[in-house]
Amino acid sequence: MSDSKHEEIHGVSSAVEETPQVIAGYGETAKREGAKTKEVRNAELYAAIEETEIRRWSKTSIHLYFCIFTAFLCACANGYDGSLMSSILAMDHYQDVFHVGLTGEKVSVVTSLYTVGSIVITPVSAIISDKLGRRKCMFVGAWVIIIGSIVIATAETLAQFVVGRFLLGVGIQIMVVSAPAYAVEIAPPHWRGRAVGFYNCGWFGGSIPAAAITYGTNAIDNNYQWRIPFICQCFACILVIFFVWFIPESPRWLLTQGREEEAVAFLTKYHGNGDPNARLVRLEIEEMKEGIRIDGIDKRWWDYRPFVTTHSGRWRFAQVIMISVFGQWSGNGLGYFNSTIFNVLGYTSASMQLLLNLINSIVSAIGAGTAVCLTDKMPRRTVLIWGTLACSITMAINAAISIPIANTGTISHTKGQAALAFYYLFNVVFSFTYTPLQGVMPAEALETTTRAKGLALSGFMVSTISFISQFASPIGLGNISTNYFWIFVGWDLIEVVCWYFFCVESQGRTLEELEWVYQQPNPVKASQSLDKVVVQRDGTVTEKIEVGA
Numbered sequence: 001m002s003d004s005k006h007e008e009i010h011g012v013s014s015a016v017e018e019t020p021q022v023i024a025g026y027g028e029t030a031k032r033e034g035a036k037t038k039e040v041r042n043a044e045l046y047a048a049i050e051e052t053e054i055r056r057w058s059k060t061s062i063h064l065y066f067c068i069f070t071a072f073l074c075a076c077a078n079g080y081d082g083s084l085m086s087s088i089l090a091m092d093h094y095q096d097v098f099h100v101g102l103t104g105e106k107v108s109v110v111t112s113l114y115t116v117g118s119i120v121i122t123p124v125s126a127i128i129s130d131k132l133g134r135r136k137c138m139f140v141g142a143w144v145i146i147i148g149s150i151v152i153a154t155a156e157t158l159a160q161f162v163v164g165r166f167l168l169g170v171g172i173q174i175m176v177v178s179a180p181a182y183a184v185e186i187a188p189p190h191w192r193g194r195a196v197g198f199y200n201c202g203w204f205g206g207s208i209p210a211a212a213i214t215y216g217t218n219a220i221d222n223n224y225q226w227r228i229p230f231i232c233q234c235f236a237c238i239l240v241i242f243f244v245w246f247i248p249e250s251p252r253w254l255l256t257q258g259r260e261e262e263a264v265a266f267l268t269k270y271h272g273n274g275d276p277n278a279r280l281v282r283l284e285i286e287e288m289k290e291g292i293r294i295d296g297i298d299k300r301w302w303d304y305r306p307f308v309t310t311h312s313g314r315w316r317f318a319q320v321i322m323i324s325v326f327g328q329w330s331g332n333g334l335g336y337f338n339s340t341i342f343n344v345l346g347y348t349s350a351s352m353q354l355l356l357n358l359i360n361s362i363v364s365a366i367g368a369g370t371a372v373c374l375t376d377k378m379p380r381r382t383v384l385i386w387g388t389l390a391c392s393i394t395m396a397i398n399a400a401i402s403i404p405i406a407n408t409g410t411i412s413h414t415k416g417q418a419a420l421a422f423y424y425l426f427n428v429v430f431s432f433t434y435t436p437l438q439g440v441m442p443a444e445a446l447e448t449t450t451r452a453k454g455l456a457l458s459g460f461m462v463s464t465i466s467f468i469s470q471f472a473s474p475i476g477l478g479n480i481s482t483n484y485f486w487i488f489v490g491w492d493l494i495e496v497v498c499w500y501f502f503c504v505e506s507q508g509r510t511l512e513e514l515e516w517v518y519q520q521p522n523p524v525k526a527s528q529s530l531d532k533v534v535v536q537r538d539g540t541v542t543e544k545i546e547v548g549a
Helices: 003-010 028-035 043-051 059-088 092-098 103-133 133-151 158-186 191-201 204-216 224-232 235-246 251-256 260-271 278-293 310-328 332-344 350-374 379-408 411-446 448-502 514-521 523-527
Strands: 036-040 531-534 542-543
Touching: 043 191, 043 278, 059 103, 059 133, 059 191, 059 204, 059 224, 059 235, 059 260, 059 332, 092 224, 092 411, 103 133, 103 158, 103 448, 133 158, 133 224, 133 235, 158 191, 158 411, 158 448, 191 204, 191 411, 191 531, 204 224, 204 350, 204 411, 235 379, 251 260, 251 278, 260 278, 310 411, 310 448, 310 514, 332 350, 332 379, 332 411, 332 448, 350 411, 350 531, 379 411, 379 448, 379 523, 411 448, 514 523
Parallel strands: none
Antiparallel strands: 036 531, 531 542
């Protein structure tokens, strides 16, 4: 980061002067000593990371993984439902009790009430996260989900079942406001992408067990065929309720509450190997202090104006809108109705549909897991642009193969297999592109003081788009069958254009440094700027080469 950038963010406070700076020059160090030059997005951060080694398998790092795993369990609870209802709809005993069918208005109501609960609770979830903290918010959400699961598992009427679905949506929204914020706020800057990406892969940590459990219980010849999967939905939440008492609070949230000593202690322990003078620790503390206003927006629960009243706020909110909407409306919402799609392709038995649903969850998880391993190395823009284009292409091929089968009603084994293969491939590509970044992008785009509200708004948009998708898809599939796929083919191409012109690159920068990026006239261009540094043979950064050198 250039000196001008640093001054714009941090001013000239004495705290900043205490941190060693990367000396600006013209590469003379490299010429004299034979060191190499390297292009990085932030010279100060790169130097701090190189000089502050965080031991990956130390006791404190392992505990940090445990903290992130607790957030991961919150995503598991969300993912469990994403696979569950698709499988439940294929079960004979469930249909015998509730008679909802596979397409039409009843299915729309049963699936979409989950998202209605999330929409209704959105403003309250942000207040809970800002007032009680990230840990306690996860705790509250877990309890609500457990109550909702019990209501559903004991349901004898469709009305009771729908109420339970509503409660599940409420609990999930409370959890997913706090959990990604917690993951991004506790992770070291150079681990942030993997940490939050791992959190969001919790979707598959829930969907795969849900698919496996429903596949197993399908053999039960009574109502426990569908009741047991809903009982099991409580498992991840029970772990969250227990684990939150053994993890520390987010240092950024602590600073917003004026609890600076606790925040510094956290960073010293988990980011500095116990050294309060570690360069990375001092850099983070300085930037957090400048980025957090003790009397900021987080103290005014009703105030959402900063998202639209400033240039920086509008650009930040634009990133949240795009990843929230595109992450739900790229064709992935069809996964709720896999049974209907498999039925069109000729896979009509319930046991086969459940098995195919399980396979779909596994291959999608492989795509997401691969992306998580690479998240801190791959530019966000590149992944989103090319990945979304690949989603459109694979969906188009799937539609082209599936439509003749649906139109003629003649089942071709070969065409059915080909369509299924490209449906799986679409889900792999989507999971690689979006699953890690659905958690990373909103959390990175938002400031600490607006993060809870921004994530609540993100959850609101996700739930709204999911509601539209879950309500419209059964009707669309029932009326025009797989022709419905073409809507997503065209929409994905629109998304590609939006990502190209409006996506701000956030990889390789601290959360606080991104404020400089968003304040520039063209944040997209500014986000792609690089610093050139001199790196000695021992890894020490001794000089930042001035532009034009």
